[in-house]
Structure formats: C-alpha cells, structure tokens
Amino acid sequence: MKQRRIRLRTIPYTIAMATCLLTASPAIAASPPAAAPPMGKKIYYCHEGLEQFMPGDYYACRAKYYFQRGHYRLGLVDLEESAHWANKNAQYTLGLLYFNGDVPGVPQNRSLGLAWLALSIERKNQPPYQQAYKQAYLRSSPPEIAAAERLYKQLRAEYGDQVAGARAVHRFNREMWPFEVAAHEGGIQYVSDFTDYPEPAMHVVQALYQRASKDFDGLQGNVTVGALQSLGDTPASSTPIVTH
Numbered sequence: 001m002k003q004r005r006i007r008l009r010t011i012p013y014t015i016a017m018a019t020c021l022l023t024a025s026p027a028i029a030a031s032p033p034a035a036a037p038p039m040g041k042k043i044y045y046c047h048e049g050l051e052q053f054m055p056g057d058y059y060a061c062r063a064k065y066y067f068q069r070g071h072y073r074l075g076l077v078d079l080e081e082s083a084h085w086a087n088k089n090a091q092y093t094l095g096l097l098y099f100n101g102d103v104p105g106v107p108q109n110r111s112l113g114l115a116w117l118a119l120s121i122e123r124k125n126q127p128p129y130q131q132a133y134k135q136a137y138l139r140s141s142p143p144e145i146a147a148a149e150r151l152y153k154q155l156r157a158e159y160g161d162q163v164a165g166a167r168a169v170h171r172f173n174r175e176m177w178p179f180e181v182a183a184h185e186g187g188i189q190y191v192s193d194f195t196d197y198p199e200p201a202m203h204v205v206q207a208l209y210q211r212a213s214k215d216f217d218g219l220q221g222n223v224t225v226g227a228l229q230s231l232g233d234t235p236a237s238s239t240p241i242v243t244h
Helices: 015-020 026-030 050-051 054-068 072-084 088-100 110-120 127-138 142-159 161-184 201-215
Strands: none
Touching: 015 050, 050 054, 050 142, 054 072, 054 088, 054 201, 088 127, 088 161, 088 201, 110 127, 110 142, 127 201, 142 161, 161 201
16 A cells, blocks of 8 residues: 655635735725634544544644633643644634724734734635734734734744644644555554544544644645555745735
C-alpha cells in the first residue's frame, strides 16, 4: 500500500477581493454584526484523542463546552488555542465576541473583533463569515478600521493560514505517520474517544482523513482516503492572506 499526505492549496486572496466584499446594500450597512454562533446541542465531552491529530477541532469543542456552562474566560482561552491551529470557526467566533462585546468577561474591542473577522474569511468558503465581516466593517469608524489593520497584521503572523494552516497540516501529517505504517502492515489502532475500540488501522486512518477533510476545508487540496500512497514531500505551499 502507498501513503498520502495532506497538502496546502494556494488560494489567491487579494485586496481587490476584499474590497468586493464591502459592496453591501444600505440595508446590510445598517444591520448589526451577527450574534455569536448558537451553542447548539449540549456537549458533555470532547474527543480527547483528536487533540493529537486536529487540535483546532478539539479545542473548538472544549471552548463550546465551557461557554455552554458559563465559563467564559476558559472558553476564550480554548478559542484562541483553536485559532492557533487555523480553525476558522474559532477565529470567526472571536471576532463576534470582541466586536459585539456581549459576553461576560470578554471586554468589547471592536477593532480587535474586526481583525479576527477579517482573518476568518481568508478561505472564502463561509458566506456567513463574509457577511458578518461586511457588517462589522461598514459599522466601524475610520480610527477603528485603522487600528484593526494594525491588529490584523499582528494576528495573521501567528493565526493566518500561511502560518497556522501549515502548522495544523504538519501536525496532522506527523501524527498520522505511525497509523499509516500500521495500516500498511495490517495492524490495529485505537484513538481515545474517537474509536469505540481497537480496530483495523486502515479503518482508523480512513476515519481520520474524512474528519480532516472537513476541518481543513478550503485549506488544502484533495484529501484522498482509501488506498494509501508512499509518502511524498512535506506540505510546502502557502496561502496569501486577505488585507484591507
């Protein structure tokens, strides 16, 4: 059997594209930014084993767990950790929390919120994120926008896909290596809270790649699941970042 790796895909994102996002109607311009995403179904635990492979997904789950229980500061810490691993939902949520300032323990900072929202839309695959960014931008004053531009440059140096996306993909590929070897040899593997019991490593590898294809949507090229190919080069391409 052969092994495959996830690779980053180059996604052009230019100033012109960012400007197009701001051609909102007067109705949109008058609308407030969206509220923070609903917490949805109650979370009782997160798949701890996934932290090894997809920490962005794992810490986003933990943040939701804490927010559901009113532990806002703990939730904020885990949102930032999730954002560190290129989780766009976490970056979007941070943007809303800071811009709206409607969560206890999270002081309002509209410029910081706008910067996080700008970072959340660099993959262009989430229309609600783009809508929230447009609304926030159009409701911001020139000094707030100027401050957001400075903050955005700081954030993208750690949380932008060019850095954080590469970090997340490298982590996934590194941790998948022994599982892929086990799959090649017909071995058995187990991931805590992700697989119910030890099972054929090939099944575990397929499930992890399917999960990764959702977590890394818009970040990497095709994620092939099935017959594994021999390891190639490590991910190297990068993603240009949106600027104002």
